[in-house]
Amino acid sequence: xxxxxxxxxxxxxxxxxxxxxxxxxxxxxxxxxxxxxxxxxxxxxxxxxxxxxxxxxxxxxxxxxxxxxxxxxxxxxxxxxxxxxxxxxxxxxxxxxxxxxxxxxxxxxxxxxxxxxxxxxxxxxxxxxxxxxxxxxxxxxxxxxxxxxxxxxxxxxxxxxxxxxxxxxxxxxxxxxxxxxxxxxxxxxxxxxxxxxxxxxxxxxxxxxxxxxxxxxxx
Amino acid sequence: xxxxxxxxxxxxxxxxxxxxxxxxxxxxxxxxxxxxxxxxxxxxxxxxxxxxxxxxxxx
Amino acid sequence: xxxxxxxxxxxxxxxxxxxxxxxxxxxxxxxxxxxxxxxxxxxxxxxxxxxxxxxxxxxxxxxxxxxxxxxxxxxxxxxxxxxxxxxxxxxxxxxxxxxxxxxxxxxxxxxxxxxxxxxxxxxxxxxxxxxxxxxxxxxxxxxxxxxxxxxxxxxxxxxxxxxxxxxxxxxxxxxxxxxxxxxxxxxxxxxxxxxxxxxxxxxxxxxxxxxxxx
Amino acid sequence: xxxxxxxxxxxxxxxxxxxxxxxxxxxxxxxxxxxxxxxxxxxxxxxxxxxxxxxxxxxxxxxxxxxxxxxxxxxxxxxxxxxxxxxxxxxxxxxxxxxxxxxxxxxxxxxxxxxxxxxxxxxxxxxxxxxxxxxxxxxxxxxxxxxxxxxxxxxxxxxxxxxxxxxxxxxxxxxxxxxxxxxxxxxxxxxxxxxxxxxxxxxxxxxxxxxxxxxxxxxxxxxxxxxxxxxxxxxxxxxxxxxxxxxxxxxxxxxxxxxx
Numbered sequence: 001x002x003x004x005x006x007x008x009x010x011x012x013x014x015x016x017x018x019x020x021x022x023x024x025x026x027x028x029x030x031x032x033x034x035x036x037x038x039x040x041x042x043x044x045x046x047x048x049x050x051x052x053x054x055x056x057x058x059x060x061x062x063x064x065x066x067x068x069x070x071x072x073x074x075x076x077x078x079x080x081x082x083x084x085x086x087x088x089x090x091x092x093x094x095x096x097x098x099x100x101x102x103x104x105x106x107x108x109x110x111x112x113x114x115x116x117x118x119x120x121x122x123x124x125x126x127x128x129x130x131x132x133x134x135x136x137x138x139x140x141x142x143x144x145x146x147x148x149x150x151x152x153x154x155x156x157x158x159x160x161x162x163x164x165x166x167x168x169x170x171x172x173x174x175x176x177x178x179x180x181x182x183x184x185x186x187x188x189x190x191x192x193x194x195x196x197x198x199x200x201x202x203x204x205x206x207x208x209x210x211x212x213x214x215x216x217x218x219x
Numbered sequence: 220x221x222x223x224x225x226x227x228x229x230x231x232x233x234x235x236x237x238x239x240x241x242x243x244x245x246x247x248x249x250x251x252x253x254x255x256x257x258x259x260x261x262x263x264x265x266x267x268x269x270x271x272x273x274x275x276x277x278x
Numbered sequence: 279x280x281x282x283x284x285x286x287x288x289x290x291x292x293x294x295x296x297x298x299x300x301x302x303x304x305x306x307x308x309x310x311x312x313x314x315x316x317x318x319x320x321x322x323x324x325x326x327x328x329x330x331x332x333x334x335x336x337x338x339x340x341x342x343x344x345x346x347x348x349x350x351x352x353x354x355x356x357x358x359x360x361x362x363x364x365x366x367x368x369x370x371x372x373x374x375x376x377x378x379x380x381x382x383x384x385x386x387x388x389x390x391x392x393x394x395x396x397x398x399x400x401x402x403x404x405x406x407x408x409x410x411x412x413x414x415x416x417x418x419x420x421x422x423x424x425x426x427x428x429x430x431x432x433x434x435x436x437x438x439x440x441x442x443x444x445x446x447x448x449x450x451x452x453x454x455x456x457x458x459x460x461x462x463x464x465x466x467x468x469x470x471x472x473x474x475x476x477x478x479x480x481x482x483x484x485x486x487x488x489x490x491x492x
Numbered sequence: 493x494x495x496x497x498x499x500x501x502x503x504x505x506x507x508x509x510x511x512x513x514x515x516x517x518x519x520x521x522x523x524x525x526x527x528x529x530x531x532x533x534x535x536x537x538x539x540x541x542x543x544x545x546x547x548x549x550x551x552x553x554x555x556x557x558x559x560x561x562x563x564x565x566x567x568x569x570x571x572x573x574x575x576x577x578x579x580x581x582x583x584x585x586x587x588x589x590x591x592x593x594x595x596x597x598x599x600x601x602x603x604x605x606x607x608x609x610x611x612x613x614x615x616x617x618x619x620x621x622x623x624x625x626x627x628x629x630x631x632x633x634x635x636x637x638x639x640x641x642x643x644x645x646x647x648x649x650x651x652x653x654x655x656x657x658x659x660x661x662x663x664x665x666x667x668x669x670x671x672x673x674x675x676x677x678x679x680x681x682x683x684x685x686x687x688x689x690x691x692x693x694x695x696x697x698x699x700x701x702x703x704x705x706x707x708x709x710x711x712x713x714x715x716x717x718x719x720x721x722x723x724x725x726x727x728x729x730x731x732x733x734x735x736x737x738x739x740x741x742x743x744x745x746x747x748x749x750x751x752x
Contacts, residue, residue, distance in 0.1 A: 075360030
């Protein structure tokens with residue numbers, strides 16, 4: 001298992017394709033918003049966390065369909081299906097590797113974009129924390145979409161359509177937690193803890209669904 | 220406030236969508252029966268259909 | 279140890295590709311599948327490798343160590359048309375990954391990465407990224423993957439396709455040594471592998487629509 | 493409901509031919525019952541007088557609430573069929589949840605349209621982000637996703653199994669989505685939203701509502717069984733076409749000899 005994680009990390013660093021595109025897309029999406037909304041600073045700071053979160057959600061969805069596609073194209077997916085390691089564990093490790101390769105760069109890039117949206121330090125900190133906890137949930141639930149779309153010729157777009165409704169709760173609690181940190185009436189902890197709970201739940205549901213889908217997807 | 224407009228609109232939309240559904244199902248059924256008839260005419264029957272009298276789903 | 283398949287039938291899409299296939303292989307025996315393209319050779323191999331759920335019938339593995347409950351697939355190596363290697367990683371990294379991922383089974387002898395590379399005649403270029411190798415060299419490296427971690431059963435899907443004569447001779451040598459020390463082989467191939475007492479199974483291909491599902 | 497009866501006696505419905513026979517017999521009766529129920533429902537809903545507070549618009553509720561219930565029920569039927577596909581690998585279950593998806597999407601569309609039409613006189617805007625309406629909208633997206641996935645794959649058997657997995661994953665997520673939308677709604681919306689329908693209705697409104705709900709349910713089952721029958725025919729046609737192609741392939745090329 002550790003070998004799989006190390007190999008995937010080496011791959012994502014060396015191939016570098018997926019991770020870079022995800023972060024670039026994230027930066028362009030968020031940087032483009034002020035052109036539309038206008039440079040009015042306090043408006044930007046009010047919608048800042050929401051825009052950063054929506055940008056992170058979209059770029060996380062973007063990189064999802066490559067998760068199992070490369071494995072299937074070069075045939076190593078077949079070998080992984082055959083081993084005595086439980087497939088759910090293999091999928092969990094792949095999700096982790098995919099998150100480190102795609103999700104973490106988003107979290108690291110979010111403070112920079114927080115400055116773009118004129119957010120103060122507390123807001124940037126809160127958004128970063130909620131992203132750190134929320135993006136794994138997107139990867140886990142996205143794994144089900146990726147596994148289902150692995151046999152489709154152009155499955156990429158379909159994955160985001162399938163996964164978006166399931167990712168709505170993550171977005172809702174992520175944004176409300178980061179707002180709660182800024183405005184004092186709403187407490188920060190409840191939405192944040194619910195977000196953590198959702199991530200945990202998806203950490204179980206995602207790999208289970210994805211493993212079942214991979215078992216059934218062989219042609 | 221002319222409520223009747225909104226009531227008419229909502230029943231209209233509900234009726235329209237239901238009629239579209241009923242129409243789609245009905246036309247789809249007719250098209251499939253026509254295809255089955257064509258295949259029947261071309262002499263391609265289901266293996267079990269060849270022995271007993273060839274049955275077709277009559278609606 | 280014995281690999282037993284009883285009354286296997288499998289379906290590709292909606293059509294039944296083969297029915298009632300049974301065979302039993304014990305140590306040192308081999309089964310060669312012949313037949314034209316699309317006759318179900320690959321499908322049967324994937325069913326034995328546990329990648330495809332058969333329509334009916336079972337594949338059971340009786341290890342002489344008697345540990346029950348081991349899926350047949352766990353005792354098999356599967357070499358398909360694709361090489362299952364990452365082009366960006368070097369050959370050495372690829373092979374060490376597969377060695378760790380397969381884990382070493384207690385029975386037979388697993389070669390180290392360099393020994394396996396030497397066995398296929400490409401010992402000196404293991405540091406090169408896999409993408410730089412030619413098709414023949416990549417195929418040899420894929421074959422070396424079978425040597426780095428011992429598995430009693432080898433399932434090969436046209437191993438010698440698009441290979442030159444020297445590579446073929448290397449492969450048949452390795453296969454024979456595998457059979458000599460008690461391994462089992464199931465191969466689908468067009469050219470004869472020149473194996474002596476190999477059972478042969480002619481695949482006829484399409485065996486009728488899945489009985490009246492629709 | 494006849495649909496759950498059909499699912500419980502799974503074994504004898506095993507082969508689609510018997511289902512076709514059953515469907516052909518049941519469909520005329522079902523459509524007749526649906527027509528009668530709709531006539532009664534429409535008469536009842538227009539005979540009653542308007543609500544003292546909402547005026548005549550309460551009549552929109554007679555369409556909106558049943559459609560919303562139905563979109564939920566349709567997803568439950570699809571989840572049941574999905575279990576049938578994955579656990580018992582029943583070919584009829586594949587057909588059931590593939591044909592139910594468009595119906596569910598259509599009824600959810602009715603629920604959304606009538607909901608926004610009800611919102612206009614009440615709150616002055618076409619679309620109000622009310623908790624219930626929003627979760628029905630997310631459900632609508634899930635239906636569209638499932639239809640897109642089902643149409644994107646050519647091998648019906650594999651498509652059905654993958655769709656079944658997605659249906660079940662979605663089904664598990666519905667309570668989470670419902671909870672998160674309610675939370676999000678109370679966060680941004682003042683709690684003064686008038687409760688849309690629900691059990692706090694007195695008798696005079698309940699009767700037409702129930703009759704309309706029953707009418708919609710019967711409509712759903714009639715359409716579902718008819719759509720399943722069409723799907724079985726479609727698969728039978730494609731199976732026979734494949735057989736025809738194969739039979740043509742095996743015969744020796746007579747025409748070539750004549751031409752040389």
